[in-house]
Amino acid sequence: MGYDFALGEKTYVVHPVHDTGPATLSIEGSAVRARLLPGLALGEYFLEIDGRREHVFLASRGDTHFIHWRGRAHRVDAINALDRARRAAEPSGGADLLRAPMPGTVVQVAVQVGQEIEAGALLLTIESMKLQTAITAPRAARIAEVCVSEGASFDQGAALIRLESNEDESLAEQGENNGDQAE
């Protein structure tokens, strides 16, 4: 639980400590009592920080907030700290072998061996219990093997598709990440 607020070059770690009434926030480790009171105009607010009152205008689009304060506009991106932590720790590859989640038949094979696919791409459509289920790619990869053909029946746990990592791409990605950090 917590947010990282990116403001210009710097990121501030903020945790709500007590979130009803005037909230107590922990900003970079120090406690601040804060309250936002709506003004009359659209987007107009009075921000009370430790008893001090500031006149601000706010506009938000999702997690990006634009704040007009003392004649200057600031952009703040709120990043859910858990989201950030999960992304950082995301495993680089999913399972190489995709198995049938239930017994059924193959309605459609949407990929060929050797094809490069993005995460989430449709690989197979299977039908079971009156329902067509899309088997999608757990990660970006290359198709190493298609183990079933259209119209074929299979049992639960049967091998459907084998993936292999695309080495070049993962190297390229690493390069990109390094580039980001250098900026």
Added chain:
Amino acid sequence: MMRRIESRIDPHGADFKRFREANLERVGEFRRRQNEARFERPQRDFDRLEHHGKNFVRDRIDQLLDPGTPFLEFSSLAANSEYDGVSKSGSVVTGIGIVSGREVIIRADDPSIKGGAWYPLTVKKNVRCLDIAIENRLPVVHLCDSAGGFLPLQSEMFADRTSAGRIFRNQAILSKMGVPQLALVFGHCTAGGAYIPSLSDYAVILRGNGGIFLGGPPLVKAATGEIVDADTLGGADVHTQVSGVADYAANSEEEAILLGREIVSQWMRPEKARIERREPEAPFYDPRELYGIIPDDIKIQFDMREVIARIVDGSYFHEYQPDYGITLVCGYAYIWGHKVGILANNGVLFNDSSLKGAHFIELCDKNRTPLVFLQNITGFMVGREYEARGICKDGAKFIMIQSAASVPKFTVMINSSFGAGNYGMCGRAYDGRFIFAWPNHQIAIMGAEQAANTLADVKIRQLARVGETLSQDEIEAIREPVIESYARESNAYYATSQLWDDGIIDPVDTRNALGIAISASLNTPIEEPSYGILRL
């Protein structure tokens, strides 16, 4: 604090456009049928109302409600598949609205149809709306104007446990619970109908049109020979000055309604049950994108997280056990600021998904978190392997714990509701507080194909025992009528006609309907669950 669902829908994709077109057509059809039921009547029926100086039922309700507040109407298409479609909305309008700042149930007879006579499904709808009042401790305002039971169908509405007597029994139970009722008598309340104002705490009766009697003038003449006009028999002055059956007389419908609003403003506002709440926030993703998410073919699977993202506050969702029993999505979210636990089908129910659902319900029950079921379920998994693993006992756990949960439950029929999946996911029999359905939804004991094949198979095996076989034509002759009756009886309009739900809604209204329903449900204290949480 929760994380936002990350949508993977491509609003420019071919599927999205095709689905959107199909769903806009379905919703257009629904809106057309709803508008017809609400407002369209033969001109002579409107003329008759005008001749009697009566306002149309929808106008009466508009005048009663606080201006600018929402009205959540129940079962606007009740009885659409019965009585040649005559009984629009089942001849009675029911719903939750705000009157003098209080959440109330409004139950209004519709005298534009056969003088407001009650059909069997009118009775069912009246009983259901008073059940809602009891379960959610909602005061009731009755707008009475009915000729009484539709006599040719009396046997279907009189004697059974849930027949007309149940209306008056429910009124008595409401009174026992301390939930107030008001009757505004705009027309005749004859026979059983006379008990509605008589069993209400407050009754206003209109001079002229209003009348309350156990037997109307024709029955009195037949029974005793006495000749008496309606006003002398049971008009406003008799009842407010002599008999004491009603409390206030009014000279116009407007006066009666304003008096009614003043009476409601005397009622104590109930304290709401305490659950987790926060400031409401609109969904991050546009609910209108739901039209492009629900497929045009019931067989095509879709990700329920995409639906959840377009119903809940800020599209925030804390998903529980994301890697276990993945065909049932479970997690916490807020709807109009009310914390809820959501169970949504992402495929068939397996052993693990059943256990996950049961476990999650236990958590919500202990944590005082109302439950929202989003049904798209073709059933529990069948086959040797699953029977051997005990799919019956795992399904039983799900049904057991769901049935016994003490927090309020809400169900939305999103797409399909087949077999025991309907039971596990809080179908009508499980006393959820409200069930709403989308126009595309289908509901039946099993799929049409499966039922037709099962019946054909039974016949083939019967004949095989005596050494006979069936030709392909004969097999088709068995299958065809089954498939036909399924097509008719498993669609959303038939279901809502029978009051298997509390009404069809436009998918984009789901969030608002649930918001009003959840708020209403919190008038009833939530009982303490009596067991700890079993990790299943």
